[in-house]
Amino acid sequence: LFMHVLALREYAMDSLELLTGNRVNLGWNVVGGVRMDADERHFNAILENLKKIEDGFDRHIALFEEAPIVALRAKGVGVMTKEEAIKGHAVGPIGRASGLKHDLREEHYTYRDYFDFKPIWRKEGDNYARTLNRFYEVEQSIDLVKQAIENMPKGDIRTPVDIPSGYGEWRNEAPRGEVRYMAETNGDLIKRISIRTPSIMNIDSCAKYMLKDVATVADAVSTYASSDPCIACTERVAITDVGTGKSTVKDFFEVK
Numbered sequence: 001l002f003m004h005v006l007a008l009r010e011y012a013m014d015s016l017e018l019l020t021g022n023r024v025n026l027g028w029n030v031v032g033g034v035r036m037d038a039d040e041r042h043f044n045a046i047l048e049n050l051k052k053i054e055d056g057f058d059r060h061i062a063l064f065e066e067a068p069i070v071a072l073r074a075k076g077v078g079v080m081t082k083e084e085a086i087k088g089h090a091v092g093p094i095g096r097a098s099g100l101k102h103d104l105r106e107e108h109y110t111y112r113d114y115f116d117f118k119p120i121w122r123k124e125g126d127n128y129a130r131t132l133n134r135f136y137e138v139e140q141s142i143d144l145v146k147q148a149i150e151n152m153p154k155g156d157i158r159t160p161v162d163i164p165s166g167y168g169e170w171r172n173e174a175p176r177g178e179v180r181y182m183a184e185t186n187g188d189l190i191k192r193i194s195i196r197t198p199s200i201m202n203i204d205s206c207a208k209y210m211l212k213d214v215a216t217v218a219d220a221v222s223t224y225a226s227s228d229p230c231i232a233c234t235e236r237v238a239i240t241d242v243g244t245g246k247s248t249v250k251d252f253f254e255v256k
Helices: 002-020 040-066 068-074 082-087 092-096 109-114 127-150 198-210 217-226
Strands: 166-174 177-186 189-196 236-240 247-251
Touching: 002 040, 040 068, 040 127, 068 127, 068 217, 082 198, 092 127, 092 177, 092 198, 127 217, 177 198, 198 217
Parallel strands: none
Antiparallel strands: 166 177, 177 189, 236 247
8 A cells, every 4th residue: 555655656746846846845935926927837747636636546545444454453552642742742634643633734825815724633643643644635736736827827926025134933734743943043044944844743752642452563663654854954963882881962053
């Protein structure tokens, strides 16, 4: 199932490459807008790729929902309650799969004013709910892209912005949940920037709550995977001295 879904992912990656020139680190958004314009050629190709994803996706969702092996590894395994999700500061699909009806896109005027959008959430809080929540959010994302293309305005792609000196914070809903930017500038130059990614909270929630009653190594692996961790996003590592058993935590700048 994973490989079949990964094959569909290529159509999304092809669309990103067509639009931005890159497949992963897009570098497309800039202060005031985007780097490059898009036209009907781009939009038509993107819509064709989305159709290919949709054609195969329903079958994969049905397979996930009905396959008996999935139930063994997912239903009732790695349960995190709504109260635990709140205490662990779980965000994104992880929190919503435990009943948290929170999505920062609801608070953003872009979605509120221009898109037909409602957060997707479940209440089971197990591996099954977390995975299925993501499946349905993929379908929702496809719908949002279609809405954006249909209502794409004409005009400039970038608004000139003078960046003043000072400090600012911004929160946004990333694919894995809330991402927070904290930046300090010296005019047009960035003096200091800090990014808190959703994986930091979700991995912590996984360790404290999802894994608390897991009985087997196999269930532990599937539970950890259901938290969808981005290890690079955590920007820290625990190093254990095998001789003394002492562990230390270092961030990206301390690792040499």
